[in-house]
Amino acid sequence: MSDGGNGVESGGESRTDTDTDTSAGPGAGTEGVGGDSGGGVGVGGGVTGRRVRSRARWVAGAVAGAVLVSGIGLWATDTWPFRDTYCWGAWQQNSGAYFLGEKALGTSGSERKATESAPPSADRPDATCTVTVNSTVPDDDADEPLRFKERVTVDYGPVPESAEKRRAWIARNFHGSVSPLPDGLTGLVGTDRAMLVLPEKCDTADRPSVVTLRTESRGDGHLGKVFPPFAMGTRTEVAQMLLDVADATMRQAGCAPSAPLSMTSPLITVAEKEQSAARPLCRIPGVTFDLGEEYRFRQQVGTVGDRLQTCSMVWSTLGVPDEPAAQYVMAGEPRLAAIFDGLPEGAAHGLVHAMCDGRRTAFYGHVDPGGQGRGVPDDQQVFENFTRSVSRRIGCDTGNDNR
Incomplete structure (x- = not known):
């Protein structure tokens, strides 16, 4: 699976550049309609032939006009087949989520484009798609405009x-801000990221296959570059985006379930x-770090349940x-x-x-360089405290399967 944000440069990709300026739409659909309206009708000469040919021209013209008017109506109301599609046909323009709608193109210089690799297959299990909104806004304090880029990968x-x-x-994907998916779906969703673990028959090289969504943004102006966060939509909208693209990619890979994925329960x-x-961090007894007076360490208390608990600490600048x-x-x-299988234990x-409760449960902790050495009394003891606290809360013994 591609880890970088620019995996779309792989060979064999197809590219779809989509812009909401669809002024070519109706005209493109009408040129061929009336093209053979002037053909003969196969009737002999004379007045009768001329009348039949005249009537045929009138009928063909009326049909062409009806098609033209119908096409303009569909295009003007943003109705299929004039909507743009993205990511192997999984998403449509204005299909629900904020990022796919007109509000994401709120400025006059905005455009939405998509780039996708070849779809996944049994022989090529990795695939990547990006949808990017580029915007240009006048800058009152500089000659050059402000430029913004929001991307979903x-x-x-x-x-x-x-x-x-x-x-x-x-x-990234188990961040404390995400919520578990309901209705037997194995995954997590937030407004700026989402992840779904696919059925076991989609596994590759003894590793679970997954579909993930993640956002990136950048603003560039006279004050330099900034990276403001942005949301694709509500959690429910993002969850539907996730399920739609999972269905599309599983069909291409040949491991789709018999029925499309669906979610009816609230998140x-x-x-x-x-x-x-x-x-202690995230109010977990024993998970304590010596952070001094440093205020840029931030915590996110995540889901706290019997089958999932998450806690994140980040360095925020x-x-x-x-x-x-x-x-x-x-x-x-x-x-x-299963996502943790294969890591050093x-x-x-x-x-x-x-x-x-009869389930093999993973307890995982990792301290990145920005937080290493700050655990009290040390980082390993903090992890052991986490394991002990959570296992007691949910009623299990980490000595039973410590492999």
Whole structure:
């Protein structure tokens, strides 16, 4: 699975550049309609022939006119087939989420474009698609305009193989801001990211295959570059985007279930907003870091359930993307727990397993360079405290399957 944001440069990709300026739409659909309206009718000469030919021309002209008017009506009301589609046909322009609608193109210089790789297949299990909105806004304080870019990247494929890339992937997709998907769907969704673990028959090289959505943004003006966060839509809208693109890619890869994925139950949203990192972190007993007076460490208390618990700490600096500092996860759903398989195990590596109510459950902790060495009394003991606290809360023994 591609980990970088620019995996779309792979060979064999097809490119669709879409702009909401669709002024060529109606004209393009009408040129060929009346093109053979002047053909003969196969009737002999004379007045009767002329009348038949005249009537044929009138009928053909009327049909062409009706098609033209109908086409203009469809185009003017933004109705299929004049909507742009993105990411192997999974999404349509104005199909629900904010990022796919007209509001995302609120400025006169905005355009939406998509670039996609070849779709996934049994022989080529990785695929990437990006949808980008570029905007230009006049800058009252400079001659050059302000330029903004908002991008959504879709990745399909197995979770990363290397430990370093897998941990970075976990930090992004198990962030404390995400909510678990309902209705038996194994995945997580936020307004700026989402992840779905696919059925086991989609696995590649003994690793779970996943579909992920992630956002990136950049603003460039006289004050320099900034990276403001943005939301694709509401959690429910983003979840539907995720399911739509998962269905499309699984069909291409030949591992789709018999019925399309669906979600009818409401999402349980995270109750708390990001806040300054506290002692203990995320209110988990024993998960304590010595952060001094540094105010740029922020924590996100995530989901706290019997089968999933998440806690994130980041290093936050104004104008640049947050940097992961520490991540703690308890995953008891079998397909979520499988994401951690293959990583080095043991308390020294921040990964142990336990049998909890008959389920093999993963307890994971990772401290990135920005937070390393700040654990009290040390980083490994903090992980062991996390494991002990959470396992007691959900009623399991980490000594049963500590492999």
